[in-house]
Amino acid sequence: MSAFVTLSLDAADFARLRNEPLQDTTHPGAREMDAFLAGVERKAFRIAQIALRHEDDALDAVQDAMLQLVRSYSKRPATEWRPLFYRILENRIRDMQRHRTVRGRLLSWLPFRSDEEDEPADPLAQAPDPGQGPLARLEAVQTLEALDVAIKRLPARQRQAFLLRNFEGLDVAETAAAMGCSQGSAKTHYFRAVQALRGALGDFRP
Amino acid sequence: MSSNEMEAADTEFAVRAKALLGASADELSGRVRSRLTRARYAALEAARPTPARRWRNWAPAGAVASGVLIALLFVGQQGPAPVSVVAANPLDDVELLADADAYELGQEQAQEPDQAQTGDYEFYEWAAGQAEGGSSEPVGT
Numbered sequence: 001m002s003a004f005v006t007l008s009l010d011a012a013d014f015a016r017l018r019n020e021p022l023q024d025t026t027h028p029g030a031r032e033m034d035a036f037l038a039g040v041e042r043k044a045f046r047i048a049q050i051a052l053r054h055e056d057d058a059l060d061a062v063q064d065a066m067l068q069l070v071r072s073y074s075k076r077p078a079t080e081w082r083p084l085f086y087r088i089l090e091n092r093i094r095d096m097q098r099h100r101t102v103r104g105r106l107l108s109w110l111p112f113r114s115d116e117e118d119e120p121a122d123p124l125a126q127a128p129d130p131g132q133g134p135l136a137r138l139e140a141v142q143t144l145e146a147l148d149v150a151i152k153r154l155p156a157r158q159r160q161a162f163l164l165r166n167f168e169g170l171d172v173a174e175t176a177a178a179m180g181c182s183q184g185s186a187k188t189h190y191f192r193a194v195q196a197l198r199g200a201l202g203d204f205r206p
Numbered sequence: 207m208s209s210n211e212m213e214a215a216d217t218e219f220a221v222r223a224k225a226l227l228g229a230s231a232d233e234l235s236g237r238v239r240s241r242l243t244r245a246r247y248a249a250l251e252a253a254r255p256t257p258a259r260r261w262r263n264w265a266p267a268g269a270v271a272s273g274v275l276i277a278l279l280f281v282g283q284q285g286p287a288p289v290s291v292v293a294a295n296p297l298d299d300v301e302l303l304a305d306a307d308a309y310e311l312g313q314e315q316a317q318e319p320d321q322a323q324t325g326d327y328e329f330y331e332w333a334a335g336q337a338e339g340g341s342s343e344p345v346g347t
Contacts, residue, residue, distance in 0.1 A: 030250055037249065041242045042231040055238065063245035070253040144230055147223060166220050167227045194216045197223070 029074050036081050037066055040168075044089055047163045050148050051093045052100075061096060065089040082170065083177035090160055090178070150200040154193055157181075161189035162197070 041062060048058035065088040073084050151159055157179065164175045165186070176186040234242075 030254065033253075034246065034250055037246045041246060042234055042239075045234065045238060045242060046227065046231045059238070059241050059245065062242065063248065066245055066249035067252055070249045074253055140226075144226055147226060163227075166224050167231075169224075191216075194220060198216070198219050 032078055033070060033074055033081075036078065036085075037069075040082065040085060041066075043168050044085070047086075047167065048089060048093055050151050050163070051159065052096055053148075053152060057096055057100075061089060061092045064092045082168075083174045086164055086168065086170070086178040087180065094156070146201060147197075150197050153200065154196055157185075157189045158193035158196065161186055162193035165190045166194075 044062045044065065045058055048061040049055060052058050052061065065085055068088050069081065069085045073081065076084065151162060154162065160179055161175060164170045164178055165172070170178065172183045172186055175190070176183040179186055179189070181189075
């Protein structure tokens, strides 16, 4: 698992740069790539977070996907970036899930095993603050948590199809490209995902 | 539930799920947003060509050029040797030309090389007779 790269920027730099595109003109596609990444990073993080149920792992996965996209595909047409980026992200998520599974099997043999890393993150600690009353806020948190868990429990292909089609808003062709399958398969996975989520959520239907 | 009703329910579910997930992405904590920004900048920074990287791009060509230059210098040293070692010191030629005796001796030896050797032999024979106190008459008179 890669370590998160730390840059030497202070708080003032971030305050100034947070919503500004890069001013670097020496790299022709840098500004366009920066705008693309800024547009997908939050949803990409949520997709990784739902799949991995771990904030730092999700951030690592998103950063790795960004790095690989920029290094390997920045010269490809910008219209191809989104499916490529999500394909890379999904591969990274699967790698992390496999790594976690292997690590869990190994640690299960140890008597002093710590369960800390396997516990899902506290939804209350991660919840957004929508400025609602306490009850409405709790209900929103519980609904979101239930939805996250239900999506997480979907088979990987259904989860991928649902998040890319529904959450990220890719069309069928882009979803199929990101998943590396036919458009018919992408449609089928999405349909089954919606059916499964509706059946699983019950009273917590959003 | 008819297929139309099921399709409508699926659509309604999808719309509400999208709204909920979208809200959660828009309201991420400041810590997560900051780290995402840093991750983005790190990715873009990694792809930007730096002066060092530009220098490294030319390194293979420089290495090839250096190799060719060294090979040329080596081949140049292995070329034909100097034609005359004497010519390496031109003062020797001047000295020989300025020495008139050496020139005449050289001319005599060139014309009568056997006579010159015989003369030396007679001289040594005469010198040996003088030392023994014998005939004072020079040999060959």
